[in-house]
Amino acid sequence: MQINDERRLATLNLALGVQVYGEKLITLEGREYRVWDAFRSKLAAAIRKGLKQVPLTHGSKVLYLGVSTGTTASHISDIIGQEGVLFAVEFAQRVAKEFIDRVARHRQNIIPIIEDARSPQKYRVVFDKVDIVYCDIAQPDQTDIAITNCAYYLKPHGFLLLVIKARSIDVVEDPKKTFEEEISKLRNSGFRILEAIRLDPYDKDHAMILAQKMPSNL
């Protein structure tokens, strides 16, 4: 979208008139859009940095690990629309409450799950396999957690979008080496790596990995 001579990312607002994190609302030809800030959302940062394939589409089913107060999740909810479903996992009670009040309450395609992503067997409300697992939990074992959740809930040939925060895994190691190690874990667990994008300068020492679950992992 072109705003004041500048190209900006934006999504069609599913909750008319409702802002989530102070983002700009813009009406164009009778439709309301929410500007998507790459400094606030790592998925927007990855798109800005050249992520070629964004597997989200109208009607997608998504399992989101580490939804926090819903900045990125709200844009995913916009993209997948009324036909899609977003299962939103967050283990911090206070944060989850804020997410429900500010985001989920206004959107019928979101199902909040207040659980630890380390125990995917406890998500009783996930009624179907999903097309995409999105994981942004900033934990030292974040890749293992993502792989376990994919084993439970991701469809064959489904996609994993994994945010790797290098400093959560190893504070002293060169981030490049940490990213390579996490990518190897994914390969060894039957994922094909489609893209790996550094998120600097939007998010220092972070990378977004897009991987696909291959049949050997079924």
Ligand code: SAM
């Ligand atoms: N994805 C969010 C966004 O872009 O708007 C930001 C996520 S923030 C970096 C990480 C979130 O993951 C925090 O809210 C934290 O409470 C949550 N989290 C960390 N470990 C978790 C776990 N094991 N299970 C569920 N949530 C977890």
